[in-house]
Amino acid sequence: MRTVEASVITEEISKMCIEANYHLSKDMMQVFGQAKDNETSPLGKKIFDQLCENLKIADTDTIPICQDTGMAVIFVKLGQDVHVTGANLTDAINEGVRKGYTEGFLRKSVVRDPIDRVNTKDNTPAIIHYDIVPGEQIEITMAPKGFGSENMSRVFMLKPADGIEGVKNAVLTAVRDAGPNACPPMVVGVGIGGTFEKCAFLAKKALTREIGSHSPIPYVSELEQELLTKINALGIGPAGLGGSTTAFAVFVETFPTHIAGLPVAVNICCHVNRHVTRVI
Amino acid sequence: MDRIIHTPITKEIADSLHVGDMVYLTGQIYTARDAAHKRMFEAVQKGEALPIDLKDATIYYMGPSPAREGRPIGSAGPTTASRMDKYAPTFMDMGQTCMIGKGKRSDAVHEAVVRNHAVYLAAIGGAGALLSKCITASEVVAYDDLGTEAIRLLTVENFPAIVVLDSTGRDAYLEAEEEAKKQNQA
Numbered sequence: 001m002r003t004v005e006a007s008v009i010t011e012e013i014s015k016m017c018i019e020a021n022y023h024l025s026k027d028m029m030q031v032f033g034q035a036k037d038n039e040t041s042p043l044g045k046k047i048f049d050q051l052c053e054n055l056k057i058a059d060t061d062t063i064p065i066c067q068d069t070g071m072a073v074i075f076v077k078l079g080q081d082v083h084v085t086g087a088n089l090t091d092a093i094n095e096g097v098r099k100g101y102t103e104g105f106l107r108k109s110v111v112r113d114p115i116d117r118v119n120t121k122d123n124t125p126a127i128i129h130y131d132i133v134p135g136e137q138i139e140i141t142m143a144p145k146g147f148g149s150e151n152m153s154r155v156f157m158l159k160p161a162d163g164i165e166g167v168k169n170a171v172l173t174a175v176r177d178a179g180p181n182a183c184p185p186m187v188v189g190v191g192i193g194g195t196f197e198k199c200a201f202l203a204k205k206a207l208t209r210e211i212g213s214h215s216p217i218p219y220v221s222e223l224e225q226e227l228l229t230k231i232n233a234l235g236i237g238p239a240g241l242g243g244s245t246t247a248f249a250v251f252v253e254t255f256p257t258h259i260a261g262l263p264v265a266v267n268i269c270c271h272v273n274r275h276v277t278r279v280i
Numbered sequence: 281m282d283r284i285i286h287t288p289i290t291k292e293i294a295d296s297l298h299v300g301d302m303v304y305l306t307g308q309i310y311t312a313r314d315a316a317h318k319r320m321f322e323a324v325q326k327g328e329a330l331p332i333d334l335k336d337a338t339i340y341y342m343g344p345s346p347a348r349e350g351r352p353i354g355s356a357g358p359t360t361a362s363r364m365d366k367y368a369p370t371f372m373d374m375g376q377t378c379m380i381g382k383g384k385r386s387d388a389v390h391e392a393v394v395r396n397h398a399v400y401l402a403a404i405g406g407a408g409a410l411l412s413k414c415i416t417a418s419e420v421v422a423y424d425d426l427g428t429e430a431i432r433l434l435t436v437e438n439f440p441a442i443v444v445l446d447s448t449g450r451d452a453y454l455e456a457e458e459e460a461k462k463q464n465q466a
């Protein structure tokens with residue numbers, strides 16, 4: 001049994017909130033350069049120039065990449081042989097979000113109630129997903145999620161008879177409807193199977209995958225490739241003003257499901273696809 | 281075409297802007313997003329005075345991140361404009377000539393743009409750090425209690441945006457979609 005002070009977790013979360021909002025991961029940074037070279041629209045290329053410049057300014061001038069610094073989505077893989085002391089884990093995480101968003105000059109975008117809509121002024125509560133795993137470590141992924149793209153995300157409860165063609169249609173429909181609203185080029189997370197909430201979770205989790213990674217399941221990997229090609233053929237382009245780059249990547253995750261169902265979730269992320277992972 | 285434009289944007293200036301033009305805006309513009317729109321709209325319905333003058337006004341749909349010391353503003357990119365669709369036609373009928381945001385608009389907004397000789401510009405979504413550099417001053421002028429959603433008066437210099445809806449009824453997003461359809465058929 002390993003003991004971890006809650007304050008250590010708070011400190012890490014706070015740093016992760018700041019890091020995620022000022023710097024994209026290396027794989028995301030690289031994909032901008034590649035996509036710009038491949039973009040066929042002259043206006044699209046110009047927009048890529050602005051986006052690359054934006055990332056540079058965020059980095060050197062410490063201005064958040066986007067003003068929507070998101071709702072804090074946090075994935076925790078908690079080793080079952082870890083004992084957290086000093087505070088309860090959820091409070092420690094929320095305290096980290098509070099600290100990071102305040103000290104990091106990040107926007108507070110959370111309201112305490114979906115109907116009365118009073119701002120909590122510290123960006124809490126975070127959305128926390130716990131996964132209990134073997135071992136003595138805590139792996140935390142912090143992914144701020146902007147709502148321009150979140151609002152364009154969808155769940156489709158398909159029928160088994162709809163099959164893989166139904167899945168493709170669902171994804172293309174969601175991306176087409178999202179269009180310029182989701183700040184393309186997008187990263188598209190797809191969850192297939194499970195239950196209503198499980199597929200949504202899988203789609204969200206998929207967005208944290210590394211650009212260039214492929215599903216280990218051959219048909220899923222092929223599906224990712226095919227969907228990416230089809231999405232880019234939609235011509236939505238950078239900022240939705242036309243072009244050959246509508247998405248940087250499509251990540252598909254699958255899970256066993258019920259004999260009667262084929263749930264599909266499409267979680268759309270913008271080009272500011274932010275996530276930081278640390279192991280404590 | 282690149283266009284250097286100074287505010288206020290009159291109906292004549294708005295009429296001279298066409299889909300696809302790259303605009304560099306200098307002068308003063310307001311910010312307002314969901315909550316401020318709702319409050320202003322309710323004020324209009326009650327016949328109350330608005331805290332800002334809408335005549336020839338430009339409203340930027342934006343809620344910034346907090347400013348660091350010595351800086352006018354934090355990250356400052358556009359938010360999704362369609363959430364303002366319910367309110368925008370009324371404000372254009374009252375004199376507003378320019379909207380800056382991102383994303384598609386409703387038919388009612390299209391019609392109001394044409395009817396009022398107005399224009400809708402898109403700033404590049406997710407380029408908040410870059411756009412922040414074009415804002416030289418920012419002052420909260422109304423609804424302070426709304427925090428990031430308060431109405432601000434910004435001074436901007438060469439603020440880049442692209443004409444998406446013009447007063448002839450053209451729509452840059454639609455044209456991009458149709459272009460792609462044509463190419464896919466070819």
Ligand code: SF4
Pocket residue numbers: 066067068069070145146147148149150181182183270271272357358359405406407
């Ligand atoms: S969708 Fe993404 S890039 Fe666009 S405003 Fe929201 S967080 Fe920023």
